[in-house]
Amino acid sequence: MTADSSQTYDFEVGVYRPPSEGGSFSLLLRITRNCPWNRCAFCNMYKIEKFEVRTPEEIKADIDAIAAICNELKDISHKLGLNGRITRDTAIELINRHPELNFHHGFVMVFNWLQSGAKTAFLQDANSPIMKTDQFVDVLQYLRKTFPSLTRVTSYARSKTLSQKKLDELIAIREAGLDRLHVGLESGDDALLKKIKKGVTAEGHIKGGQKAMQAGFQLSEYWMPGLGGREMWEDHARNTARVLSAIDPHYIRSRPLFPQPGTPIHDWQICGEFEMLSPDEQLAELKLMIENLDVTSKVCFDHAANYWRNSQGGLMLSHGYEGYQFPQEKSRVLELIEDGMQAGNQVPEFLHL
Ligand code: SF4
Structure with missing residues (x-):
């Protein structure tokens, strides 16, 4: 197919995505x-x-614009004798044809995606399943039909929305091509x-998580160490383990709290209503949560805020996206935490806000 060089490539991109999608x-x-x-x-x-x-x-028009960029990149590649390979030269030629792409922050994302095989997609923003089910199914089918190379499509979702959707609706969304929920x-x-x-x-x-599992989604649940502060850490650790054990998702991902300016919890911290845990207290909380966790999930620490060091000065826990397979590696994780508790951890400079 020969691309139309008068085509305008207008589509939206949101700001946020999970690190694993990057x-x-x-x-x-x-x-x-x-x-x-x-x-x-x-x-x-x-x-x-x-x-x-x-x-x-609107969404289908975005899919069409992205498909048109991909087609023109492939067309340029053939004209340059690159046999369809997408290289820097193909991108430069496309920008020569469409200088406005220089200022489009989605272009580099599409280029990187295509160059790496066009395999995965993430649906933005914070809660895609809130869309009417028939419309969501329609969009997913269109996305899958337009880009058959996709092997994984994922989205953020709120538990509340998942618990409110009927199981049949979640199954329809899953079958239309959404694979993983964060x-x-x-x-x-x-x-x-x-x-x-x-x-x-x-x-x-629990209801939302169990329903998502029943519908056949791959489920990633994020928990927030430190969120209870000094006042509530113990109940936070025990009950988080209880709820995650009841869901038994595919992935459990740790995102420790570091209050951001402009948020209520940051204001509570400043006025003394909320006390952050010290590094040693964070590790005690983490240990209690892991001890009580009864799952077959992969337990992950794939974020820089899981900063703790071991007694050798290295990272206490791997930041890998696939984490530790439970229950097999539970005792290993507990040993690593015990070791970190001997290391005299301090919050690193980059996490001081
Ligand atoms: S953390 Fe809460 S407020 Fe923030 S995006 Fe998720 S649901 Fe919305």
Whole structure:
């Protein structure tokens, strides 16, 4: 197919995606804008932005624009004698033809995605399943049909939304081509969930998580060490382990709390209402949570905020996206934490806000 050089390449890209989607150079496709809840006390992601659902027509137009960029890159590659290989030279020639792409922050993302095999896609922003099920299914089918090379499509989702959707709807979404859900659990403790305004109870987390598993999704649940502070750490650790054990997701990912300026939890910290755990207290909390965790998940620490050092001065826990396979590696993780507790950990400079 010969590309049309008068084509305009206009499509939206949101700001956020999970780190693992960057590692695999995912295509970022915006299904909704921002967060429909936007009240969590620790979160500053979409604070000043209004939530909007995009129409299937808008999203399909974005898919078409991205497909047109891919087609023109491939066309250029053949003209340059590169046999369809996507290289820097193909990108330079495309920008020569369409100088406006120099200022399009989505172009590099599409280029990297295509160059790495166009295998994975992440649907933005904070809660795609809130879209009407028939529209979401329609968009997913269109995405899969347009890009048959995709082997994995993922999205953020709120437990509350998952718990409210019918199982049949979740199965329809799964069958239309959404493979993996990233869910912010944060805590399994009801008092803490209420305090931080998560908008869901421990029971809601379990219901949403179990339903997602039943529908056949690959499920990643994120919890937040330190979220309970000195006052609530023990209930936070025990109840988070209890709720995650009831869900038994494919992945459990640790995202330790470091309060961001402009968030309520940061204000509570400044006025003394919230006390952060010390590094040793963080490790005691982590140990208690892991001891109580009864899962077959991969338990991951794939973020720089899992900063703790071991007694040799190296990283205490691997930051790999695949983490530690439980229950087989549970005792190993506990040994690593015990070792870190002997290391006299301190919060590194880059995490001081
Ligand atoms: S649901 Fe997620 S994106 Fe929305 S406010 Fe809470 S943490 Fe932030």
